[in-house]
Amino acid sequence: SQTIHQWPATLVQPVGSPLSLECTVEGTSNPNLYWYRQAAGRGLQLLFYSVGIGQISSEVPQNLSASRPQDRQFILSSKKLLLSDSGFYLCAWSYLRGTGGETQYFGPGTRLLVL
Amino acid sequence: RKEVEQDPGPFNVPEGATVAFNCTYSNSASQSFFWYRQDCRKEPKLLMSVYSSGNEDGRFTAQLNRASQYISLLIRDSKLSDSATYLCVVNHSGDDKIIFGKGTRLHILP
Numbered sequence: 533s534q535t536i537h538q539w540p541a542t543l544v545q546p547v548g549s550p551l552s553l554e555c556t557v558e559g560t561s562n563p564n565l566y567w568y569r570q571a572a573g574r575g576l577q578l579l580f581y582s583v584g585i586g587q588i589s590s591e592v593p594q595n596l597s598a599s600r601p602q603d604r605q606f607i608l609s610s611k612k613l614l615l616s617d618s619g620f621y622l623c624a625w626s627y628l629r630g631t632g633g634e635t636q637y638f639g640p641g642t643r644l645l646v647l
Numbered sequence: 648r649k650e651v652e653q654d655p656g657p658f659n660v661p662e663g664a665t666v667a668f669n670c671t672y673s674n675s676a677s678q679s680f681f682w683y684r685q686d687c688r689k690e691p692k693l694l695m696s697v698y699s700s701g702n703e704d705g706r707f708t709a710q711l712n713r714a715s716q717y718i719s720l721l722i723r724d725s726k727l728s729d730s731a732t733y734l735c736v737v738n739h740s741g742d743d744k745i746i747f748g749k750g751t752r753l754h755i756l757p
Binding site for chain 2: 568574575576578620622626634635636637638639640641643
């Protein structure tokens with residue numbers, strides 16, 4: 533069966549510090565991978581998605597970046613955090629386009645507080 | 648018009664009652680529809696897919712109305728554990744875009 537991991541679970545960082553959040557998927561190959569942010573009381577905002585190693589699409593302009601160094605690893609980074617970066621960061625995976633498996637499966641999330 | 652719209656609620660419903668909420672979508676080319684459930688401070692989890700003919704899973708019934716461009720979720724005999732936020736999700740297969748609604752909060756009252 534497939535599982536998705538995220539770490540850390542919670543993070544408190546000062547403004548201006550760097551960020552690295554990691555997501556890994558087990559039990560499937562060549563998944564689509566996604567990064568979402570959910571601010572307090574808000575809906576899910578898609579930040580990045582990836583259909584393969586090294587292939588990253590950005591949905592919104594921001595000071596965040598994403599990388600996919602391996603098939604089942606997705607990393608969210610920032611060089612300098614802003615207060616507005618606080619939120620609940622969720623990684624998700626789905627099967628490749630065309631297989632009919634558009635369902636997304638979410639990791640447990642990382643709760644980030646920037647002070 | 649927003650791509651996916653939901654009544655944010657909260658819906659406060661007594662235990663045992665039936666509750667229903669809708670989700671409207673703007674893109675008529677949308678092809679896949681889902682309901683997710685999100686508990687407080689947790690990740691969203693798939694509740695059920697929504698098929699054209701409608702589908703039922705225990706106390707939950709999902710329906711799709713393409714003509715009016717909405718999907719619905721009906722919960723019968725509601726339980727305290729049904730309290731959560733329910734997210735509507737629409738997929739545009741053409742551009743592989745998945746859109747989440749902001750969710751409807753449901754509180755089941757004892």
